[in-house]
Amino acid sequence: MKQYYAFLKVIERGSFTKAAEELGYTQSAISQMIQALEEELGTTLIYRSRKGITLTPDGEEFLPFIKRVAYSHAELMEKAKEMKGLASGNIRIGTFTSVSSNWLPSLMQDFKKLYPFVQFHLQQGEYTSIVKYIKEGSVDFGFVNPDAAEDLETIALKEDNMLAILPEDHPLVSCPVVSLEDLAKEPFILLEEGEINEPLEAFKKQGLEPNIQYRVIDDYTIMSMVESGLGVSVLSEMVMNKVRYRFVIKKVDPPITRTIGIVYKNKKTLPIASRYFIDFMIQKLSAAR
Secondary structure: OHHHHHHHHHHHHOOHHHHHHHHOOOHHHHHHHHHHHHHHHOOOOEEEEOOEEEEOHHHHHHHHHHHHHHHHHHHHHHHHHHHOOOOOEEEEEEEOHHHHHHHHHHHHHHHHHHOOOEEEEEEEOOHHHHHHHHHHOOOOEEEEOHHHOOOOEEEEEEEEEEEEEEOOOOHHHHOOEEEHHHHHOOEEEEEOOOOOOHHHHHHHHOOOOOEEEEEEOOHHHHHHHHHOOOOEEEEEOHHHOOOOOOOEEEEEEOOEEEEEEEEEOOHHHOOHHHHHHHHHHHHHHHHHO
């Protein structure tokens, strides 16, 4: 199975050298694994050039099948560990910035006090990509707005307020509350969240179309852009904890909220470590309310 994992890591990192460093092999060993896989499948999977690597047409065709084989093997290994108890295990989570920077660190720390040999693997994304990760099996479960995953099992955890952020010298700073109508007139920096986007839905309900000048996938990049005066935005209240960027936060009228939930295919078939961690999180978050 090593060549399957090596192939996926090379594609993920875009480099034989980076893949080798991450997997703990020499670059020559990674190249030999890829060559062995290509010989096994009877085709060339990767183009190599000075500009980097790209998948061949056959590589594109084989990629989803190789992913399924590798992820199924990983699940088999997790099941073997499960049969020996929770002395060890890997917990693979699809998550986005506000959750991974606020909820997860303390929850992982507390969980590892109970199960010190459990390992966590976080895969960043937005609603649509996280749902894709779950369906293809590259993560065990993820955090999304449950509305983005209607065909998966979901548990709603929290209602999160979304607030406007403005440059410190912006004229709207003097307003106690900022209306969506006012925000729609300003250069707007949109956080890309996939097929469902709570601020865009709120604008749409009011019959407004924001003046989107930038589309960004990282909350902290947006904060820096607002600080630099490039525009205004609407972000999760949770993600703005402990930040040092200079901007002004305002409530929005009408208010915007989002639901954050845990999503997975079938809890009964999840690795035991992930099931334990989900139950642990729900208990912790419920106690904190």
